[in-house]
Amino acid sequence: MGQFSLFAAGPQVLIDDASGRVVHTPGLVPAATAQAWFAQLLEGIAWRGGRRLMYEREVDVPRLRAHFDLDDPALPAPLHEALAAVRAAVDAPFTSVGLNLYRDEHDSVAPHNDKLEDLVRGQPIALLSLGATREMVIRAKRPPRRALHLDLEAGSLLLMDYASQFHYDHGIPKQRAPMGPRISLAFRVRPVAGRPATTPPAAG
Numbered sequence: 001m002g003q004f005s006l007f008a009a010g011p012q013v014l015i016d017d018a019s020g021r022v023v024h025t026p027g028l029v030p031a032a033t034a035q036a037w038f039a040q041l042l043e044g045i046a047w048r049g050g051r052r053l054m055y056e057r058e059v060d061v062p063r064l065r066a067h068f069d070l071d072d073p074a075l076p077a078p079l080h081e082a083l084a085a086v087r088a089a090v091d092a093p094f095t096s097v098g099l100n101l102y103r104d105e106h107d108s109v110a111p112h113n114d115k116l117e118d119l120v121r122g123q124p125i126a127l128l129s130l131g132a133t134r135e136m137v138i139r140a141k142r143p144p145r146r147a148l149h150l151d152l153e154a155g156s157l158l159l160m161d162y163a164s165q166f167h168y169d170h171g172i173p174k175q176r177a178p179m180g181p182r183i184s185l186a187f188r189v190r191p192v193a194g195r196p197a198t199t200p201p202a203a204g
């Protein structure tokens with residue numbers, strides 16, 4: 001059996017209609033592999049805090065972050081391996097990986113859609129989870145704002161297509177119960193600098 005043949009529960013299609021496609025695959029990566037990557041990244045990455053404006057006040061971004069271009073010769077080994085695992089499941093020419101570190105239950109990401117100018121049109125976002133299980137909430141933008149609550153376990157993949165970013169927000173809410181650290185790897189296909197993010201429709 002190959003390394004990636006253990007799809008614990010198989011892919012679960014959460015959304016698949018005109019509003020977009022969202023697929024959750026628990027167990028894409030075996031638990032021991034996910035744990036090894038988590039430990040190496042937690043120690044080995046130069047995690048950065050950030051500041052953002054909220055209601056005209058500067059506040060800390062409530063998690064730590066890092067970013068690599070996937071062709072960076074200094075790409076850490078676990079990210080190379082994680083990319084291979086994601087590419088085995090998703091046919092997209094990923095160019096970039098954003099890392100989020102949620103140190104504990106107080107860290108979060110507010111509901112948002114990924115910035116469309118950071119994505120090549122039509123390409124998905126793939127989120128690989130490592131470390132503690134955290135809840136993600138995916139909520140429709142339109143009333144009645146249907147919400148999906150899912151547990152993102154270590155080794156799971158959440159694939160959101162481009163269209164879904166127009167119609168849904170996603171976020172990782174703070175929790176009350178104590179939680180260990182979690183790392184997410186967000187693989188994206190970013191537009192090449194200097195070229196438009198979206199291809200204009202062909203003339204004629």
Ligand SMILES: O=C(O)CCC(=O)C(=O)O
Pocket residue numbers: 098100109114127136152170171172184186
């Ligand atoms: O940590 C996650 O799973 C979500 C991260 C996210 O939404 C983002 O980086 O844009």
Ligand SMILES: [Fe+2]
Pocket residue numbers: 112113114170
């Ligand atoms: Fe996001």
